[in-house]
Amino acid sequence: MQRRQFLGLLGATAATAVLGKTAQAGSRHFTGYPNSYGVLFDATRCIGCRRCEAGCNRVNRLPAPARPFDDLSVLDSKRRTDARTFTVVNRYDIPGKGPVYRKNQCQHCLEPACASSCFVAAYAKTPQGAVIWEEGVCVGCRYCMIACPFDIPTFEYWDPLAPRIMKCHLCYPHLTAGTLRVPGCVGACPTEALVYGRRVDLLREARHRFHLFPGRYLDHIYGEHEMGGTNWLYISGVPFREIGLREDLGVTPAPEFTSGALAAVPIIAAAWPALFLGIYAISQAKDKAARQEKRQALREALAKAQEECQAELAKVKAKAEADKKAAIEREVKKALEEAAKARAAGEEGE
Amino acid sequence: MSAQHAPVTTVATERPSLLTPFNIITGLIVLVGLILTVLRFTKGLAGVTNLSDNNAWGIWISFDLLCGVALAAGGYTTSAACYVFGMKRYHAAVRPAILTAFLGYALVVFALHYDVGRPWRLPYPIFYSPGPTSVLFEVGLCVFLYLIVLFLEWTPSALEWLRLKKWRNLMVRMTLALTIFGVVLSTMHQSSLGALFLIAPAKLHPLWYSSYLPVYFFISSIAAGLSMVIFEGTLSHRYLHHQMDEHYLSAHDQVALGFGRGAAIVLVVYFFLKLVGLALDNNWHYLLTGYGAMYLVELLGLVALPALLFAVGVREKNVKIIRWAAVLTVLGIVLNRFNVSWFAFNWHLPPAERYFPSWMEVAVSIYIVTVGLLVFRFIATRMPIFHEHPDFREPAEEEEEYPEHETRPHPPSFGH
Numbered sequence: 001m002q003r004r005q006f007l008g009l010l011g012a013t014a015a016t017a018v019l020g021k022t023a024q025a026g027s028r029h030f031t032g033y034p035n036s037y038g039v040l041f042d043a044t045r046c047i048g049c050r051r052c053e054a055g056c057n058r059v060n061r062l063p064a065p066a067r068p069f070d071d072l073s074v075l076d077s078k079r080r081t082d083a084r085t086f087t088v089v090n091r092y093d094i095p096g097k098g099p100v101y102r103k104n105q106c107q108h109c110l111e112p113a114c115a116s117s118c119f120v121a122a123y124a125k126t127p128q129g130a131v132i133w134e135e136g137v138c139v140g141c142r143y144c145m146i147a148c149p150f151d152i153p154t155f156e157y158w159d160p161l162a163p164r165i166m167k168c169h170l171c172y173p174h175l176t177a178g179t180l181r182v183p184g185c186v187g188a189c190p191t192e193a194l195v196y197g198r199r200v201d202l203l204r205e206a207r208h209r210f211h212l213f214p215g216r217y218l219d220h221i222y223g224e225h226e227m228g229g230t231n232w233l234y235i236s237g238v239p240f241r242e243i244g245l246r247e248d249l250g251v252t253p254a255p256e257f258t259s260g261a262l263a264a265v266p267i268i269a270a271a272w273p274a275l276f277l278g279i280y281a282i283s284q285a286k287d288k289a290a291r292q293e294k295r296q297a298l299r300e301a302l303a304k305a306q307e308e309c310q311a312e313l314a315k316v317k318a319k320a321e322a323d324k325k326a327a328i329e330r331e332v333k334k335a336l337e338e339a340a341k342a343r344a345a346g347e348e349g350e
Numbered sequence: 351m352s353a354q355h356a357p358v359t360t361v362a363t364e365r366p367s368l369l370t371p372f373n374i375i376t377g378l379i380v381l382v383g384l385i386l387t388v389l390r391f392t393k394g395l396a397g398v399t400n401l402s403d404n405n406a407w408g409i410w411i412s413f414d415l416l417c418g419v420a421l422a423a424g425g426y427t428t429s430a431a432c433y434v435f436g437m438k439r440y441h442a443a444v445r446p447a448i449l450t451a452f453l454g455y456a457l458v459v460f461a462l463h464y465d466v467g468r469p470w471r472l473p474y475p476i477f478y479s480p481g482p483t484s485v486l487f488e489v490g491l492c493v494f495l496y497l498i499v500l501f502l503e504w505t506p507s508a509l510e511w512l513r514l515k516k517w518r519n520l521m522v523r524m525t526l527a528l529t530i531f532g533v534v535l536s537t538m539h540q541s542s543l544g545a546l547f548l549i550a551p552a553k554l555h556p557l558w559y560s561s562y563l564p565v566y567f568f569i570s571s572i573a574a575g576l577s578m579v580i581f582e583g584t585l586s587h588r589y590l591h592h593q594m595d596e597h598y599l600s601a602h603d604q605v606a607l608g609f610g611r612g613a614a615i616v617l618v619v620y621f622f623l624k625l626v627g628l629a630l631d632n633n634w635h636y637l638l639t640g641y642g643a644m645y646l647v648e649l650l651g652l653v654a655l656p657a658l659l660f661a662v663g664v665r666e667k668n669v670k671i672i673r674w675a676a677v678l679t680v681l682g683i684v685l686n687r688f689n690v691s692w693f694a695f696n697w698h699l700p701p702a703e704r705y706f707p708s709w710m711e712v713a714v715s716i717y718i719v720t721v722g723l724l725v726f727r728f729i730a731t732r733m734p735i736f737h738e739h740p741d742f743r744e745p746a747e748e749e750e751e752y753p754e755h756e757t758r759p760h761p762p763s764f765g766h
Contacts, residue, residue: 005544031698082403117549119490121481137479140467144487145406147549154403157396163467171463249552258485261545261564265488265538272534276434280526283436 030253031229032110032199036129038223038231039186040202042209043243044216045193048075048091049254055188056087056105059174078166078244081105083154083166087185100236102243103185103194106131106168107223108153108231113254117147122165124154129199129231130170149227149249170231182193199231206235228253279287376720383717390464398710405705407691413715414461416687418454419493420567421680423575424582425451425500426529426536431612433529442601444587445507445735447579449726455493457722460731464607464714481600485545492539499532510739511732518742537626541568543755547690555694557636557645560627563690563761569620576613577656577676580606584673590730595737603669610672614660621653641694648689652682 054069056062063084067074075091087105094100108190112131115123120137123144133144133153140163145153169196180187182196195205206221222234226249234245241247391400401408427448431437463469466710475481475490482488502521509518544567551559560566583602595604627632636642656678661672696704730736 074499080403113549115747116483117486119481119484119487120471120479121483135472137471139471139474140470141465141486142406142467143484143546144551145403146546148551149550151404153404155401156394157399157401158394159467160391160397161468163394246552254549255483255552257548258483258545260561261548262483262488263487263544264564266541269534272537273530276430276530276533280434280436280530283434287436326654 012251018181019332030111032231033125033127034200036127036199036231037170037197038108038129038199038202038233039183040195040197040206040233040235042195043100043102043236043238044287046089046101046103047191047193048072048089048099049190050075050089051188051190052103052185052194053085053087053089055184055186056168057085059171059180059184060086062086075101081152081167083156083164086166086168090244092238094238094242097238100238100243102245104150104237104244105185105232106167106170107150107227108170109227109254109273110229111226111227111253111255113147113149113311114144114153116255117143118209119143119284128172128173128175130172130257132172133165133167135164140165147254149246149254154337198232202233206233209235225251227251228256357719363662379713379717379720381475383720385709386714387464389710390714395465395467396503396719397707398714400706400708400711402703402705403695404561404699404703406608407695408705409692409707409711409715410461410465412688412691413684414465414718415458416702417684418458419460419540419543420683421578422451422458422535423456423540423571424579425454425575427572427612428579429503429525429529432532433525434533434538437608439601440605442598442606443579443583445732446582447575448500448503449507449682449729449735450582452504452602453722453726455497455500458493459497459716460721461715461718477679485542485549489539489542489546491542492535492542496532496535496539499528499535503528503532503582507733508734510734510742515742523713530548532697532701535699536646537568537587540571541565545676546688547695550695553696553698554690555636555641555697556631556633557628557641558694559632560684562623562627562630565623566620566627567609567685569616569623570683571622571687573613573679576609576678577683580609580613581680583675586730586736590727590736592729597738598736604700606669606672607664607667608677610660610675611664613676617653617657617660617679621649621657624649624653641697644693648684649681651687652678658680 050069051071057065057069064087075089078090079085079088081088081104087103089101090104092100092102107133110125112123112125114133115121115125115131119141120139122136122138123131123133125131140155142153142155142165144165145151145155150268153165153167154164174180175183186194186196195202197205198296203221203224210217210219216237217235218237218239220235220240222236222240222245223230223232228251234240236243239247386398395401399408399410424447428440428444432440432444447566459472462472466472472490473483475487476494480487502524505521506518508522509515541564544563544565547554547559548561583605587602637646656675659671659675659678662670663675692705734742
């Protein structure tokens with residue numbers, strides 16, 4: 001290889017790495033971790049034998065159920081997962097189609113509601129595809145159970161001090177430890193109604209089956225886009241709502257429902273103090289102006305009163321002065337008159 | 351001992367029977383509460399609640415948390431009105447409102463210790479393992495900080511009681527900062543309590559689910575706060591009258607009129623915002639269903655009607671009408687929080703899978719409210735809540751009304 005070619009390739013690789021990363025960061029549309037794994041469930045193949053339930057129970061060392069797994073009469077009533085059962089199969093009697101079975105467990109969302117709702121980050125979406133919960137930090141607030149659109153997380157309500165959230169973890173601990181090669185339920189399925197593989201391959205496999213068996217399936221892979229996509233995928237010959245899968249969930253990943261409200265929080269934190277200090281300043285200024293006006297009026301009234309007082313005083317003084325003067329004049333006049341009188345009397349006496 | 355405390359001493363020397371109806375009832379409630387506490391922490395949540403995997407939150411969230419926080423909104427609304435908006439004539443209402451809010455939030459946190467699985471981990475989201483993508487994280491952080499703010503806002507009453515003048519004056523100087531911080535935190539967590547349910551559009555009935563949920567919760571919390579101040583004022587006036595001084599009593603009706611006016615405006619804004627949400631999501635057709643009837647009861651009977659009553663009461667200066675309007679508003683907020691978190695939540699589930707509380711859950715909620723009532727009474731009969739402390743009255747008034755005075759204002763007496 002020529003040196004220039006090599007460097008050129010190096011540059012291109014670097015550019016791709018940088019640009020690729022930038023593009024990824026800038027894009028709001030997350031389509032899941034590449035090469036993440038999931039399971040494809042085929043409702044046309046499931047026979048409702050409950051072996052998957054037994055397999056799950058065994059590998060996860062869950063307590064034995066009240067009725068054994070080969071007792072199929074439990075299918076007569078609708079069941080849900082609970083803290084001792086990570087997966088259940090339900091039977092749906094579809095008119096004209098006979099019984100259709102559907103397995104339920106965690107769907108392992110690409111952008112899980114539970115993980116985004118957890119206020120201690122006890123959940124994680126692994127790059128391998130599983131949504132897992134760690135006991136170490138969980139407070140037991142159960143907001144994940146509120147948030148999950150599939151009603152999957154369950155809680156050990158009977159435990160007074162250390163109740164756990166329990167749900168399917170896609171056998172993540174067993175697969176990473178190497179004790180299992182496929183999840184317990186998949187390994188136990190006798191009819192290949194469950195297939196474990198890379199999600200992209202599962203999508204391809206589902207479409208392949210649509211192509212191979214025309215008329216057998218509805219042209220929809222449940223979980224490809226629901227709630228932004230899930231690692232667990234379903235295909236079926238009957239409408240999904242008839243086998244207990246909600247069709248009204250939409251394709252928006254759960255974290256987007258709250259991202260707007262969370263984005264508004266810093267705005268309040270930043271703008272509110274300024275706004276309210278402004279209001280405070282205005283009310284203070286108004287008060288101050290009112291107070292100054294009052295004080296001014298007070299001062300003016302005081303000055304006016306003093307002025308009046310002074311004027312009054314001056315008037316009184318002037319009057320007193322005038323009175324005094326008049327009195328003096330009167331006295332002088334009197335004296336003069338008396339003197340004149342005395343003189344006249346003296347002249348007479350002479 | 352000051353003049354205000356004199357009646358208490360005489361009562362103490364007379365030693366009346368402790369078996370008053372009030373003491374017997376509250377004593378029984380507290381006893382039941384303590385037994386249920388033991389049950390909760392030995393048998394787990396399953397031992398006392400009807401919670402299930404489908405219904406993870408019950409009335410301890412619907413009532414104790416959601417209603418508790420909304421009804422404690424009187425703290426930030428009153429202190430903001432008085433200290434930020436400069437409505438000093440409401441000054442007498444601030445201390446009772448702050449005390450109620452502080453106890454309200456403290457009880458919310460207390461109640462959460464029953465509800466969550468591992469209560470000793472409640473500090474985890476803040477100090478150990480934060481999950482900032484969660485709305486609940488924001489609620490937790492704000493409630494934690496606001497509880498501290500409310501405690502600091504309440505301390506002047508306690509410090510006056512303890513006659514720690516220097517510390518008390520220091521705390522009083524922080525009033526404005528604390529008030530604004532309290533408004534910021536309240537805006538954030540009141541709205542976030544509504545935002546909690548944004549993540550579950552598939553579970554909450556469309557009449558209550560709206561992208562405006564945070565705005566609804568915030569606006570309605572203001573109405574709730576104002577109404578609670580009026581409502582509690584009425585109750586306190588009846589039962590704690592001997593604690594009240596001239597300053598409080600003369601302001602009492604003024605507060606009802608002023609807050610009634612505010613509540614009328616806030617409720618009208620809230621009413622029209624609810625209509626906007628209804629129109630925006632085009633949910634009109636749901637009004638003709640059973641849930642629609644519930645929605646109309648809430649919106650017309652417990653939002654529009656009290657708004658009208660408040661307006662009439664203010665116009666006619668009729669405090670009685672205002673008090674009734676306040677009660678209706680409080681009921682409306684309670685119904686709204688119940689609808690969002692309980693009645694209209696999980697509406698897609700069949701009736702058999704829906705939640706209804708056990709009597710023990712209700713009893714624990716009553717027990718917690720009773721504890722709050724007892725602590726409130728304990729504090730309000732000892733500390734200067736409904737009256738001003740005689741030692742602190744004069745300087746406090748001067749500081750607030752004439753902060754920068756150079757000439758001490760004196761009565762206009764001249765001509766001598």
